[in-house]
Amino acid sequence: MIHQLVYYSRNTVPGGDRAMLTNMRDILSVSQRNNSRDGVTGFLIFDKTWFVQILEGERAKVTETYARIARDTRHTATAIINVRDVPARLFPNWTMGGAMRTPEVQEVYLQHGFGGPLEPGRLKSDQVVNLALDLQAFEANRRQGQKLAS
Ligand SMILES: Cc1cc2nc3c(=O)[nH]c(=O)nc-3n(C[C@H](O)[C@H](O)[C@H](O)COP(=O)(O)O)c2cc1C
Incomplete structure (x- = not known):
């Protein structure tokens, strides 16, 4: 069994897109x-106000990693959305993938019904997982496109 933890937190690092991208x-x-x-493994979603992250792996390792993350001053008010055991990893190819919310990926957010800012307190872990999987697919396609163009 794979342990999966989904949480959100509020970004504390000020600055514009550039600073945030560097931070990310x-x-x-x-x-x-x-x-x-x-x-x-997992995925980090960053909409500039909120981080939402999926962590998956051995239970002790996930717990340890989350404990370390929760102490980080680059964010605050970490809150667990859900913890559960899942039969397999959902992000096996990524030690930690990530996507910052930019105009480029806005269409992916829209497809998931997120037109405005995320309201992470109302998110269900499955919504987070589905959004993350599509953000990951979007990124993979984009990279593939760049490869073909070069
Ligand atoms: C939103 C957010 C997500 C993070 N995710 C991870 C993570 O998945 N794994 C990790 O090791 N550190 C993560 N970190 C960084 C940790 O808080 C911490 O800085 C780092 O693990 C320390 O590693 P070090 O002791 O090797 O320097 C994250 C930090 C933030 C702010």
Whole structure:
């Protein structure tokens, strides 16, 4: 069984898109290093106000990782949406994928009924997982497109 934890938190790092993108990249690069060591996979959604993250892996590792994340001052008010055991990883190819909400991915949000800002307190974990899977697919297609064009 794979342990899956979904939580949200509020971003505390001020600044415009550039600063936020840098912040997001810093977080993802450390996450990818640690998570590949710990066998943790998942996806980080960032809509500039809120982070929503899915962590999956061995229970102890997921718990440990979440405890470390929750102490991070780059966000606050971390709140768990759901924890459960799932039969298999949903993000097996990503130590930690991530997507910042940009105009480019707005269509993906719209497809999931998120026209305006996220209201993470009302999110169900399945909504988060489905949005993350589509953001991941969007990103994978975009990269594929770049490869074909080059
Ligand atoms: C929104 C958010 C998500 C994060 N996700 C992860 C993660 O998945 N894995 C991880 O190791 N660190 C994650 N971090 C970073 C941790 O809070 C912490 O800075 C890092 O794990 C420390 O690693 P180090 O002890 O190797 O420097 C995240 C931080 C934030 C703000």
